[in-house]
Amino acid sequence: MKIETDIAIVGAGPVALFAIFEAGLLKMRCHLIDYLPQPGGQLSEIYPKKPIYDIPGFPTIDAQELVNNLMKQAEPFKPSFTLGERVETLNKIDERNFILKTNLGTEVHSKVVVIAGGLGCFEPRKPEVSGLEKYENGKGINYMILDPEKYRNKKMVIAGGGDSALDWTIFLSNVCSELTLVHRSESFRGAPDSVNKVMKLAEDGKIKLLLNSALSELQGNDLLEGVEINNIKTNEKTSIKTDYLIPLFGLSPKLGPIENWGLKIDKNAIEVNTDDYSTNIEGVYAIGDINTYKNKLKLILCGFHEAALMSHSAYKYMNPGVKYTMKYTTVNGVNTF
Amino acid sequence: MTDIKINVQNPDGSIITLEAPTDMGLSLMEFLKGNEYDILATCGGMALCATCHVQVISGIEKLKEISDDEFAMLDTLPNITETSRLSCQLKLANELDNITVKIMGDGL
Ligand SMILES: Cc1cc2nc3c(=O)[nH]c(=O)nc-3n(C[C@H](O)[C@H](O)[C@H](O)COP(=O)(O)OP(=O)(O)OC[C@H]3O[C@@H](n4cnc5c(N)ncnc54)[C@H](O)[C@@H]3O)c2cc1C
Ligand code: FES
Numbered sequence: 001m002k003i004e005t006d007i008a009i010v011g012a013g014p015v016a017l018f019a020i021f022e023a024g025l026l027k028m029r030c031h032l033i034d035y036l037p038q039p040g041g042q043l044s045e046i047y048p049k050k051p052i053y054d055i056p057g058f059p060t061i062d063a064q065e066l067v068n069n070l071m072k073q074a075e076p077f078k079p080s081f082t083l084g085e086r087v088e089t090l091n092k093i094d095e096r097n098f099i100l101k102t103n104l105g106t107e108v109h110s111k112v113v114v115i116a117g118g119l120g121c122f123e124p125r126k127p128e129v130s131g132l133e134k135y136e137n138g139k140g141i142n143y144m145i146l147d148p149e150k151y152r153n154k155k156m157v158i159a160g161g162g163d164s165a166l167d168w169t170i171f172l173s174n175v176c177s178e179l180t181l182v183h184r185s186e187s188f189r190g191a192p193d194s195v196n197k198v199m200k201l202a203e204d205g206k207i208k209l210l211l212n213s214a215l216s217e218l219q220g221n222d223l224l225e226g227v228e229i230n231n232i233k234t235n236e237k238t239s240i241k242t243d244y245l246i247p248l249f250g251l252s253p254k255l256g257p258i259e260n261w262g263l264k265i266d267k268n269a270i271e272v273n274t275d276d277y278s279t280n281i282e283g284v285y286a287i288g289d290i291n292t293y294k295n296k297l298k299l300i301l302c303g304f305h306e307a308a309l310m311s312h313s314a315y316k317y318m319n320p321g322v323k324y325t326m327k328y329t330t331v332n333g334v335n336t337f
Numbered sequence: 338m339t340d341i342k343i344n345v346q347n348p349d350g351s352i353i354t355l356e357a358p359t360d361m362g363l364s365l366m367e368f369l370k371g372n373e374y375d376i377l378a379t380c381g382g383m384a385l386c387a388t389c390h391v392q393v394i395s396g397i398e399k400l401k402e403i404s405d406d407e408f409a410m411l412d413t414l415p416n417i418t419e420t421s422r423l424s425c426q427l428k429l430a431n432e433l434d435n436i437t438v439k440i441m442g443d444g445l
Contacts, residue, residue, distance in 0.1 A: 046380055046385050046386055047380065047383070047385055050383075050385075119377075119379060125414065125415055127415040128415060128416055159415075160415075161412050162412070162413035165413075184412070184415075184417060185412050185417075188412075189408055189409030247415065249414055250414070252379065253377070253379060
């Protein structure tokens, strides 16, 4: 798929979301790409229910609520999103002509690139069982559920014990033909309501529940056909035929592909010029947790400021010779596209 | 005396003993990070990311009991062990004296 836009933004964390708004005021359109299946970056992935106390104007606001508000604030500027894909390469063809490519082959063509990649790409944690790679990329093992319909009437095994493993088990119990949930511990510590639902599903025979259990072997030829599960208390092994294995052990950020884009990197962060948060490649900016400069603070409010300065500089770069004077939103309002 | 000893087991099995202050309000995570160990600590010590996972090789019986939140977070990991702890939830104090830990990292 090929997408064209003014500004391509790597990441869809809070800073990227606010950049849509700031760019929008200057009539620039944004397309965001994030490896996570939802926008919000660290806020929605790590601490959605925690209150934040240092957002100006909000004595307290829950992280997910801030993300929802940022989405709403950005809405008039009709941003588009590619979620669940990782940006692998950045190519500058010419001035005002960039191409980003993702792991699934999506191409985003833009005049400006903004990297708002935070602490890096959230990568899934993987279980310790050999041969995982063989079945990744569409051969039976997925670490994220992007399109639940894909699993309709299929057999699947979910491994993990956190809230996402519980929530997906509940949801998919109605979708797939056979579902087994495998968990290392004796009990679940997730939200009590979800735990009860999962227990009930197991009692009613709608799902199979294997506790004190871990994956011990993967079986199949080209595609995954089954898994062997080991009971860690009794060492008893069970083989299960399955079409899919979904390990859900949480995500952790890694700088990832950004390292190889020809940018100046210092300790996992991109060096920028604080005049406008531009990088060593003209037309490429870095804002939010991903950048570094003297006295950098990894705070949301600092990222917001960076997004504003970046937008004005990006406007000048995109429209050489065109004069622009800043206008207050109170004067001009928010004019949608 | 305000210093305690913390033994860190390296991936090759060898052990390094570090002197740790108990009067600075540090967590084991902060102390290990300060000693240049590779710990992400994405959530800054709020028991929300599990990137500070350590296995307590010896001395687990001396430690305060694990909280529900700490266990819930550890329980999401693929490589949890019987003596796993989140180092951000362990305050440097006398009961940690002479424990041995192995850094498990973020499980990636
Ligand atoms: C527990 C916790 C509490 C916090 N409390 C506060 C607080 O009270 N106040 C405060 O100001 N800040 C707080 N922070 C910090 C704050 O969350 C960060 O400063 C903020 O999330 C940075 O936003 P960002 O948009 O720069 O990056 P992030 O939120 O990290 O988002 C970056 C996104 O980019 C994506 N990405 C990276 N590389 C790629 C790639 N190659 N392809 C596709 N996607 C990619 C990632 O998947 C991620 O979703 C806290 C952080 C944590 C973890
Ligand atoms: S630092 Fe995040 S759980 Fe300990």
